[in-house]
Amino acid sequence: MLTHRIAVAVLLFGLSACATDTSPEALAEKEQARADEVFANDVRRGELVDRVCFASNIDSFGETTKRAVVIREGRDRYLIETFGGCFDLDWAQSLAIDSFTSCLSKGDRIFASDSAFGLDKQDLRQSCRVKAIYAWDPDAEEKTKAEDAESDSEPEAETDADLSSASLN
Secondary structure (H helix, E strand, O other), X not given: XXXXXXXXXXXXXHHHXXXXXXXXXXXXXXXXXXXXXXXXXXXXXXXXXXXEEOHXXXXXXXXXXXXEEEEEEOOEEEEEXXXXXXXXXXXXXXXXXXXXXXXXXXXXXXXXXXXXXXXXXXHHHOEEEEEEEEEEOOOHHHHHHHHHHHHHHHHHHHHHHHHHHHHHO
């Protein structure tokens, strides 16, 4: 009787292990889906941009994640999404850009370093390929909140006016 219980337990364990897909492809798909969700519904993410020209004038970056970074070029800001395998982007203290032209575009590489003093030879082996570039508006979140506050206050004003006109009649 005890051997039957053990056999059933082993069978149930084997079936449950088969039910979860832990192949590298499935894990990569899940990670990609999570990465896409990071900024997909963010109001600050704007239109898709083909390139950021004068890449040597990029003067700062921030809001880094494992697969994305926001860079500033003059007054403009851009969200740079990268493919998987990007090492240390979320902890980056300095960035370097490798592009074939003076413009950063899809397929170019970003090198991230956790050192504020620049890159060393080890950092040059760990690059991030650019997947997509989007316009980035850091004030869009505040604008959306202000618009929501205005739209919330407008209906109240209309109802007050309706009440006062109803009481006059």
